[in-house]
Amino acid sequence: MRIILVGPPGAGKGTQAEKIVAKYNVAHISTGDILRANVKAGTELGKKAKSFMDAGALVPDDVIVGMMRGRLAEDDCKNGFILDGFPRTVPQAEALDSLLAEMGIKLDGVILLDVDDDTVVERLCGRRMCKKCGRIFHVSFKPSSKGDLCDECGGELYQRDDDKEEVIRQRLAVYHSQTAPLVDYYGKAGLLLRVPGAEAGDKVLGHIEAMLGSRA
Ligand code: ADP
Ligand code: ZN
Numbered sequence: 001m002r003i004i005l006v007g008p009p010g011a012g013k014g015t016q017a018e019k020i021v022a023k024y025n026v027a028h029i030s031t032g033d034i035l036r037a038n039v040k041a042g043t044e045l046g047k048k049a050k051s052f053m054d055a056g057a058l059v060p061d062d063v064i065v066g067m068m069r070g071r072l073a074e075d076d077c078k079n080g081f082i083l084d085g086f087p088r089t090v091p092q093a094e095a096l097d098s099l100l101a102e103m104g105i106k107l108d109g110v111i112l113l114d115v116d117d118d119t120v121v122e123r124l125c126g127r128r129m130c131k132k133c134g135r136i137f138h139v140s141f142k143p144s145s146k147g148d149l150c151d152e153c154g155g156e157l158y159q160r161d162d163d164k165e166e167v168i169r170q171r172l173a174v175y176h177s178q179t180a181p182l183v184d185y186y187g188k189a190g191l192l193l194r195v196p197g198a199e200a201g202d203k204v205l206g207h208i209e210a211m212l213g214s215r216a
Contacts, residue, residue, distance in 0.1 A: 108211075109208075115196075
C-alpha cells in the first residue's frame with residue numbers, strides 16, 4: 001500500500017498515519033519529523049531547514065525532494081509507505097511522480113483530511129504538552145484533572161511556540177496557497193479521497209479500507 005495524507009496542520013495526519021501503520025505495517029514517513037530530527041541533531045539539512053520552519057514557511061522544494069529521494073529508497077519502504085506532510089506543493093507532487101515512475105511503482109490513493117480553519121485554530125491553540133513526559137492535552141477537549149500540571153506525572157504543561165495563534169494562521173495561509181492546489185492535482189489523477197477530518201478517528205481508517213478494497 002502506498003498512500004499520501006494531505007490536510008491542514010492540526011487535521012490529525014500523524015494520528016491517522018499511526019493507525020494505518022499499525023494495521024498495514026508500512027513505513028510512516030513524516031517530513032516534519034525528519035526535519036525536526038535533523039534540526040535537533042544539527043545536520044547540514046537541519047541548518048538549511050530551521051529558519052523556514054521557525055517562520056511557519058515551507059522548506060525549499062529541492063531540499064525536500066532530495067531528502068525524500070533518499071528516504072523512499074530505504075528498505076522499509078518495500079512493503080509500502082504512507083507519506084505524511086509530503087508532497088506539500090505542486091512541484092513536489094510532480095517530482096514525486098517522476099521518482100515513483102523511476103522506481104516503477106504507483107500510488108494507491110491520496111487521502112485529504114478535510115478540516116476547516118476555525119477547527120484547526122481551536123485544536124492547536126488549545127493544545128498543551130507535558131514538559132516531562134510529552135503527553136498531549138487540550139484545554140477544552142482533554143483537560144488535565146490537575147489544571148496546569150500533568151495528570152500522569154505532575155509535570156508542567158506548556159504551549160508549543162508554533163501552536164501560538166499567529167504562527168498557526170501563518171501555517172494555514174501557506175497551506176491554502178501552496179498545498180491546497182494538490183487537491184485538484186490528485187483529483188484529476190483520480191486518486192483523491194476526501195474524508196471529513198472532524199469525524200471520530202476510527203471512521204477515517206474505515207474510509208481508507210473501503211478505498212483500498214474498491215481498488216483491489
Ligand atoms: P504541520 O503539518 O503541523 O504544519 P509538520 O510537522 O508537517 O507540521 O511540518 C513542520 C514544518 O516543517 C513546516 O511548517 C515546514 O516548514 C516544514 N515542512 C514539513 N514538510 C515539508 C514539505 N513537504 N515541504 C516543505 N516544508 C516542509
Ligand atoms: Zn507528564
